[in-house]
Amino acid sequence: MSDELILQAADIEQWDAQADVVVIGLGAAGVCASIEAQAAGVSVHVLERASGAGGTTALAAGHLYLGGGTRVQKACGIEDSVEDMYNYIMAVTPNPAECEEKIRLYCEQSVDHFNWLVDQGVPFKDSIYEEKAVVQPTDDCLIWSGNEKVWPYSEKATPAPRGHKVQREGEQGGSLLIEVLVKNLETLGATIEYDCGAKALVVDDTGQVVGVSYKQFGEMKTVKADKGVVLACGGFTQNKEMLAEYAPVMTQGVTPYSNPNDKGIGIQFGQALGAGIAHMGGLLVTSAFYPPASMLKGILINKHGKRFVNEDSYHGRTAALSLEQDDGIVYHIADEATYGKPTMMGQELIDGYETVEEIEVALELPQGSLVETMTNYNKHAENGEDPEMHKYRDWIQPLKSPFAVTQLSLGKSFYMGFTLGGLTVSIDGEVLKEDGRVIDGLYAAGACASNIAQDSNGYSSGTCIGESTFFGRRVGKRVAAEV
Ligand SMILES: Cc1cc2nc3c(=O)[nH]c(=O)nc-3n(C[C@H](O)[C@H](O)[C@H](O)COP(=O)(O)OP(=O)(O)OC[C@H]3O[C@@H](n4cnc5c(N)ncnc54)[C@H](O)[C@@H]3O)c2cc1C
Incomplete structure (x- = not known):
């Protein structure tokens, strides 16, 4: 048990505040847990480290x-x-x-x-x-x-x-989601404190979590939780040490992308009490080369001049498989009819070429490798087929000279990512020890818990906020029902 992250209730002389449920973090998971708990008739005290609600949820497309x-x-x-x-x-x-x-x-x-x-x-x-x-x-x-x-x-x-x-133009749907839900939580009468960074969990002599110690404007305070503490304080995308230990690619060219408080403290709290962790290497990574959608009609190749993915895959899957290629080297080959500058991540055009042989020389691919790949691709594309990678027929058309080559290699093209792994939890969000036993009084939801999302290959946009809100609500109901 870590001394820094865990305090003993016996050492707390006087609590500064008390509630049935204390929720740490006010993003998607925290607000949903809080709404359900408060709506069930118990008192909720939310601690949010930032000066406003939202966390990474507010950065999300929604x-x-x-x-x-x-x-x-x-x-x-x-x-x-x-x-x-x-x-x-x-x-x-x-x-x-x-x-x-x-x-x-x-x-x-x-x-x-x-x-x-x-x-x-x-x-x-x-x-x-x-x-x-x-x-x-x-x-x-x-x-x-x-x-x-x-x-x-x-x-x-x-x-x-x-x-x-969520109905808002462009990438601001997550902030609207938070705006609406936080307003409802305020109306329900929950106590919400901003600029409050949770520093330690407080446990009683049976090991049950009974409160939280936190810092507000330089002052240490405590809040007692009669029914339980909910960890809803996000993933560990902004914690360099944890990334180096669990998801090293995030320190090797993939840009970590999330709110600055995404430091993994919820996971550390759980671990300090013996909690299990799962899918800590799991990430959503992306270097989306579309839109424009016409780019899906091009092909992706590695340093051996070989294709390795059906190019119409979800961008997180393509990026995950790209990172698995030797030296992270990946190029996109299009032609005049299909090329368009990627609008999402702005990957650079390397150059235009008249022949496939010229591309092989320029990219230092094995001689004949891309000629073989391209001949094979074009032969089947004439019939709208892709027996090699099974790209969907809407995205298949033969590629003809002149060609455009776009850089998609790790280190040369922008990759971003965020973490998916977290504490092992029951279907009701009870934090579980490595041996599967429940840690009394401790719950988790959202990016600090491992529920459904496991890796980029299998990710679909919407899974994180989907599960954060869904399991967040379950946690809120579960902890409110605690006797
Ligand atoms: C650019 C971008 C776009 C995305 N788009 C989508 C999308 O459209 N759909 C989707 O499903 N997923 C998306 N994701 C992922 C998704 O946003 C997150 O996984 C999800 O919002 C996490 O919700 P959460 O409630 O667990 O954490 P957060 O929303 O990050 O909330 C956690 C809160 O805890 C607070 N906190 C942290 N430490 C402490 C502490 N010690 N004390 C008190 N408070 C603390 C933080 O300040 C934060 O407000 C996107 C991610 C990024 C980076």
Whole structure:
């Protein structure tokens, strides 16, 4: 047990405040946990380290991965079922058995969760953005936000778009989500304190978590939690030591991207009490080379001149597989008809070339390697087929001279990422020890807990806020019911 992160209740002479539930962090997970707990009739005291609410959620585009027949899906004529959503998430998740029960529940209650958000006043427009994009630039709601139409997943479940963006133009949906939910929490009467960084958990002599010690404007304070403490204080994207230990690629060319308080303290609190951790190497990484969507009609090659991914994959999957290539070297080859400067991350055009042989020389690829790759690709593309990588037919067309080569290599192209791993928790958010036993009085949700998202290869946009809000709510109800 760490001395710094854990204090003994016996050593607290007088508590500065008291509530039934203390929530650390006011992002998506914290606000949802707090709303449900307060709505269940117990008192909630929120500690937020920043001067305002939102955390990384407020930086987010505001996609939530929801399906099974939401109001928006129906209004847009999209057929979806709980079973297809479940089969899809099970298929993309690297280790689905580990969280099968959570995936099942998340899919079964997805429509209810959407309706709850709507009842809270979170706006979603009954519209779909049809183009392949990372984020819709409009205030449209639905988008294909994962690998649903991408082989082999397209064969495991009937594809449906499930990325639901909060109704705000461009990338500001997350901040609107927070604005609406925090207002509701204030109306419910929760105590919310900003500029309060949690520094330690307080445990009683049975080991139960009974409070939090925190710092506000240089002054140390304590708050007693009669029913429990909820960790909702984000991931560890901004903690260099933890990244070096668990997700080293984030210190080797991938830019960490999240709010500055994303220091992993929730995970450290749990670990100090013997909690287990899961998928700590799991990241969402991206170096999206689309939009423009026409770029998906090009091909991606590695330093051996070989393709390694169906280019129409979700950008997180492509980036994850790109990072696995030798020396992180990846190039994108397009032609006059398909090239467009990537608008999302601005990757640089290396040059234009008349022949494939010239590209081989310029990129120092093995002689003949790209000629073989391109000949093979074009031969099948003439028939709208891609037997090598199974790119979807909409994105297949032969590439003709002159060619445009774009740099997508790690270190030379912008990659960004954030962490997905966290504390092991039960389906109700109880923090679990390595041996599976519950740590009394301690709960976690959002980016500091490991629920559904495991890695970039299997990620779909909207999973993080989807699970942060969904399991955040469950935690709130669970801790409120604590006797
Ligand atoms: C650019 C970007 C875009 C994204 N877009 C999407 C998207 O569209 N859809 C999606 O699903 N996911 C998206 N994500 C990921 C997603 O935003 C996060 O995983 C999710 O918002 C995490 O929610 P959270 O409540 O766990 O954490 P946060 O929203 O980060 O909230 C945690 C809060 O805890 C506070 N805190 C930290 N330490 C302390 C402490 N010691 N004491 C008190 N408070 C503390 C922080 O200040 C913060 O306010 C995106 C991520 C990024 C970086």
